[in-house]
Amino acid sequence: MQEPMYIKIHNQIKKDIENKKYAVGERIPAERQLATEFKVSRMTLRQAIKTLEDEGIxxxxxxxGTYVASQKVQEKMSGIMSFTEITRSNGQIPSSKVISYRVTKPSLSEKEKLRLKDGENVLRMERVRSxxxxxxxxxxxxxxxxxxxxxxxxxxxxxxYQTIQHKGGYSLGNVIENIGAAVASEVDARRLSVRKGEALVTRRQVTKLSDGTPFEYVxxxxxxxxFEFTFAK
Structure with a gap:
């Protein structure tokens, strides 16, 4: 199974950051320069950069320009509720539009967050939740x-979550969430029916089973x- 080019670029840039080629707070080269270095279109390069932005890297x-992100304050939250449960608890009707659904090789971040071994694949699912x-x-x-x-x-x-518990027989454990902020790109604007530049709240979440095994990276x-996040202590 061939790895998408944007994932290969994502992994290489992440390695470069880990190897201190780019320091925290440092501006990375412009998209045009990186696209030339990797011999890809700017659209492919931009997809890799956007994925790294979504991951908070x-x-x-x-x-x-685009910079290596500083480490942000991380808020650990306990208690797991799915988007469906949250929406229904507010008296609204949840729905999802699946954009992409496939079995593939994990990116470096996915491999790390899910503690996968070499050769293990992930099911990667892209959705718009409403x-x-x-x-x-x-x-x-x-x-x-x-x-x-x-x-x-x-x-x-x-x-x-219901499938994991009721059909898989697993018990859910805790969740670690990292909350940040961003502005909507042209792609975000089309997906979410907002104006380009509108404020977004970003979330990176690792959900674990009761034995501590990570089973989802979002x-x-x-x-x-x-949407509003409420932190309870």
Missing amino acids: LERRLGS ADNVPICYEVAAIPYNLVKEFSKEEISTSL RASYVAER
Whole structure:
């Protein structure tokens, strides 16, 4: 199974950052220069950069460029509720539009977050989640394929947590979430029916089973004026 080019670029840039080629707070080369170095189109290069931004590794500064992100304060939260459960608890009707659903090689970040061994694949699912037919967030979820290979696409995309518990016999553990901020790109604007430059809340989440095994890594962008995070202590 061939790895997409944008994932290869993502992995190489991440390695460069880990190897101190680019320091925290340092501006990386412009997209045109990187596209030339990797011998790809700017669209492919931009997809790799956007993935790194979604993961909190890079951050785009309007009118300035793209920089290696500083480490942000991480808030650990306990208690797991799916988007479906949250939406229904607010008296709204949840729905999802699956953009992409495939078994593939994990990116470096997915491999690290999910503690995968060499050769293990992930099920990567891209969705737009809505409440009362209003787009709320765009998310990319990576799940160890071996954990869910016996389940149908409908079971996984409709209610992963219930499927894991009721059909898989697993118990859910805790979740670690990292919250940040961003502005909507042209692609975000089309996906979420917002204006380019509108405020987004970004979330990176690792959800674990009761034995501490990570089973889901999610990167999501929420429309700030349509969704609110509440932290309870």
